[in-house]
Amino acid sequence: MSPAAAPLGEAIHPAPAAPGVALALAALIAPSLGVLAPIGIAALLALLAAALLASGWRDSVAAARSQVGFLALLAAVSAWGAISALWSPVPAHSLLESARFLLLGVGGLVVFGRAAALDGREATHLLYALLAGIALALLLLQIELRGNEAIARRILGVPVDRFALVGVGRYDRGVTVLLLMAWPAAAGLAARRHWFGAALLALAVGATVAEFVSRASILALAIGVGAMVFALRLPRLTAAGMLGAVALIALVFPLAAPDGAGIERIRTGWPSLRESAVHRLVIWRFVAERIGDRPVLGWGMDAARAVPGGKDLINDRYPEVTINDRAEALPLHPHDAALQWRLELGLPGTLLALAVLARLLWPPALLHGVWQRALILGYAASALTVALLSFGAWQAWWLSTLWLGAALLARLGQDRESAAP
Numbered sequence: 386m387s388p389a390a391a392p393l394g395e396a397i398h399p400a401p402a403a404p405g406v407a408l409a410l411a412a413l414i415a416p417s418l419g420v421l422a423p424i425g426i427a428a429l430l431a432l433l434a435a436a437l438l439a440s441g442w443r444d445s446v447a448a449a450r451s452q453v454g455f456l457a458l459l460a461a462v463s464a465w466g467a468i469s470a471l472w473s474p475v476p477a478h479s480l481l482e483s484a485r486f487l488l489l490g491v492g493g494l495v496v497f498g499r500a501a502a503l504d505g506r507e508a509t510h511l512l513y514a515l516l517a518g519i520a521l522a523l524l525l526l527q528i529e530l531r532g533n534e535a536i537a538r539r540i541l542g543v544p545v546d547r548f549a550l551v552g553v554g555r556y557d558r559g560v561t562v563l564l565l566m567a568w569p570a571a572a573g574l575a576a577r578r579h580w581f582g583a584a585l586l587a588l589a590v591g592a593t594v595a596e597f598v599s600r601a602s603i604l605a606l607a608i609g610v611g612a613m614v615f616a617l618r619l620p621r622l623t624a625a626g627m628l629g630a631v632a633l634i635a636l637v638f639p640l641a642a643p644d645g646a647g648i649e650r651i652r653t654g655w656p657s658l659r660e661s662a663v664h665r666l667v668i669w670r671f672v673a674e675r676i677g678d679r680p681v682l683g684w685g686m687d688a689a690r691a692v693p694g695g696k697d698l699i700n701d702r703y704p705e706v707t708i709n710d711r712a713e714a715l716p717l718h719p720h721d722a723a724l725q726w727r728l729e730l731g732l733p734g735t736l737l738a739l740a741v742l743a744r745l746l747w748p749p750a751l752l753h754g755v756w757q758r759a760l761i762l763g764y765a766a767s768a769l770t771v772a773l774l775s776f777g778a779w780q781a782w783w784l785s786t787l788w789l790g791a792a793l794l795a796r797l798g799q800d801r802e803s804a805a806p
Contacts, residue, residue, distance in 0.1 A: 403440040404499045405507035407433055408792075409514035411496075412566075415789055416515075416522035419562025420529075421536070426562065427489075427781035430789055434492035437499045448498030456494055458741045463487035465734045466686035473685020474692070482687040482779050489781060493788030500792040501799075508796050512573035515793060519570055519586070522563050526556065526593055557599040558782070561771055564594055564602050565790040568609070568764035573797030575756045600659065605770035613763030616750075620758045624750035627762075627769055628743055634773065635723035635735050639680075642673035645703035652707065664712050665721075665774070667699050671714040672724050683731030687779045689718045692728070718777035725778040757798045764794055 411433045418425050438445050449456075466483030473479040503511060529536055567590040574583040594602050616623040643651065648666045652658055675684065675692050684692055695715035699706060702714050719725045726738045749761040768787055776783045 402507065404437055404444075405503055405510060407436040407440070408496070408500055408503065409507075409511050411789065412511055412515040412793060413518040413521075415786075416518040416563055416566045417525055419566070419786070420522050420525045420556060420559035423558035423562060423786075424782045426789070427785040430489070430492055430496065430785035433789075434495045437495055444502075445495050445499055448502045449494045450498075452494050452498065455741075455744050456490065458737065458744055459490035460487060462730075462734065462737045462741060463490070465730060465737060469683060469685040469688075469730060469734070472682060473688045475685065475688050475690070478691075479686040479688055485781060486686075486779060486784070489784050489788065493785070493792070496788060497792040497795055501795040503796050508573070508799070511793070512570065512577075512797055515566065515570045515573070515797070516586075519563065519566055519590070522559070522566075523589055523593055526559065526563070526597070529556065530596055556597055557602070557775070560594055560597045560599045560602045561605070561775070562786055563590060564606055564609075564767060565764065565771075565786060566793070568760060568767065569790060569793035569797045572757070572760040572764075572794055575760060576797065576799060600662075601771050601774040604774070605767040608770045609763045609767030612766030613759045616759040616762040617755060620750040620752075620762060623762050623766075624746040627766060628739070628746055631723050631742060631769065631773070632739055634721065635727045635739070638669070638724065639673040639676040639727060642670045644670060645705035648703070649705045649707065660708060663706065663708055664699070667703060667706055667708065667712070668715055668720055669724060671695070671702070672719045672721075672728050675715075676724075676728050679731065681731050681733075683727070683729050683734060686729050686734075687718075687777075688729055689715060689725060689777075720775060722772040722778040754799075760798055761794060764790065 411429055415426060415429060418429060463483045463486050466486060467480055470476040470479035470483070500511075525536065567586060571583050571586055574580075574586065591606060594606055612623055612627070643666065645667075648663065648670065651666065652663050671694070672689075675694070689695070692715060694702070695713065697714045698710065699708050699712045699714055700710050719728060722738075723735075726735045730738065746762070746765055749758050749765070752758040752761070768790070772778065772783075
């Protein structure tokens with residue numbers, strides 16, 4: 386059909402292309418999926434990458450071509466992880482995790498590249514879809530908080546006895562996903578100078594995060610906002626400060642971690658400190674000891690779960706520390722990405738991971754758009770805060786959340802002219 390013969394509405398408003406539709410659907414689904422079934426975000430990213438490749442694999446490759454250097458860094462981390470299987474206590478698992486890490490990276494770069502290439506009208510649809518998804522996630526969280534977690538009990542079928550133990554803490558992942566998805570939404574509103582909408586979004590997300598028990602998310606919100614404000618004037622120093630802090634944790638903290646007596650002094654000196662925070666200190670002390678056993682090569686990718694002594698009860702291993710008598714020295718992972726790199730990948734893998742982080746932080750610090758770079762670095766600060774306090778460094782749902790958030794930010798954080806429909 387010629388343009389002249391096309392219906393008037395189609396000529397003025399052409400149908401959105403498949404990549405734009407797929408990305409908008411993912412943006413709509415992701416926040417609520419994070420609340421109800423956060424593990425599913427890994428499947429969402431995989432399906433999205435597959436849909437984008439199916440819509441035109443040549444376009445997908447072309448869109449991601451500028452990230453070849455970054456892909457090489459990810460491949461180097463994956464290769465070292467595969468090599469570490471040679472001395473890992475769980476060699477098959479280390480090999481599998483190294484391959485999955487690279488596959489997630491490839492899929493993430495496909496999504497990132499296609500998102501960044503969306504035109505202005507598609508970017509507007511993407512923003513509306515993300516805002517709708519965030520609004521739905523906020524509603525779900527409020528229903529759970531004020532309705533005796535009706536969805537978990539009556540729809541998802543969470544057993545009452547398990548529910549009584551977990552409480553609203555079961556939504557830590559969902560609150561984290563919500564927080565990270567809020568950054569690209571705020572960037573999209575800021576790019577269009579919708580300051581009132583951005584302020585309303587920040588208030589709604591901030592109030593909801595504060596109502597749940599995820600202290601890591603609350604801290605991530607505060608540090609992210611602080612980094613954003615700091616980056617308005619000093620973006621390079623902000624990026625360098627984040628990279629330096631992570632490097633210090635990975636390279637210096639293992640030499641200075643407090644022992645059992647020191648942890649108990651911290652606990653008694655700060656009586657308001659939650660038991661979970663004390664447990665983190667004990668975990669990090671134990672990890673520092675195991676790093677000392679293999680300071681160069683590490684224990685193998687994602688082998689923290691199999692490190693000797695990890696299942697020891699804290700009261701047996703560190704009798705000075707007053708804590709729950711069922712708590713283990715290292716239940717699953719170190720709850721700190723930097724320490725996990727050092728524990729599992731040793732010095733070579735840690736340096737590669739720091740190179741990946743530098744590649745992520747430095748380009749945004751050089752951007753000319755003041756708000757654009759500030760929001761990107763604020764997102765990075767929030768993500769790093771959570772990564773250094775909570776989840777496993779290689780968990781697929783967590784890495785997928787970071788990739789999806791970065792992809793949305795890559796397009797919605799562009800300047801006003803490129804964002805205009």
